[in-house]
Amino acid sequence: VQLVESGGGLVQPGGSLRLSCAASGFTTIMYVMSWYRQAPGKERELVAAISSGGGSRDYADSVKGRFTISRDNAKNTVFLQMNSLKPEDTAVYFCNAVRGSSDYWGQGTQVTVSS
Numbered sequence: 001v002q003l004v005e006s007g008g009g010l011v012q013p014g015g016s017l018r019l020s021c022a023a024s025g026f027t028t029i030m031y032v033m034s035w036y037r038q039a040p041g042k043e044r045e046l047v048a049a050i051s052s053g054g055g056s057r058d059y060a061d062s063v064k065g066r067f068t069i070s071r072d073n074a075k076n077t078v079f080l081q082m083n084s085l086k087p088e089d090t091a092v093y094f095c096n097a098v099r100g101s102s103d104y105w106g107q108g109t110q111v112t113v114s115s
Contacts, residue, residue, distance in 0.1 A: 001025035001104055003095045008109030011085055015113070019080040021095030021106060031099040033071055033078040037091035037111075044094070048080060052099075062088075085113045 007019040019035065034049040048069035049058045057069055068081040078095060090113050095106040 003106035005106045005109040016083045021078045023076045029073040031097040034096040036094045039091040
């Protein structure tokens with residue numbers, strides 16, 4: 001079982017990035033998929049979550065209107081489109097998959113927003 005994030009990097013304020021999370025070893029279709037982030041010295045926080053069918057999405061107040069979570073169950077992949085990035089979005093972003101007692105995490109991808 002593995003979750004692999006990609007798409008992070010250095011971007012200027014106001015820029016955009018698209019994160020991807022590819023799952024292997026299990027089928028994500030029945031899992032709630034989420035993105036979390038952790039900035040230096042801070043606790044890990046939920047950024048966005050999407051239901052197994054994709055019909056329900058939740059966002060942290062700090063990213064509403066700027067970030068969009070989506071999923072492609074056929075490709076076992078979840079995405080996070082991040083627009084209008086701010087320096088305070090700088091963090092390691094983690095992908096998470098949950099179904100009942102099954103709880104999987106990726107290793108994270110660094111996002112740095114700086115001029």
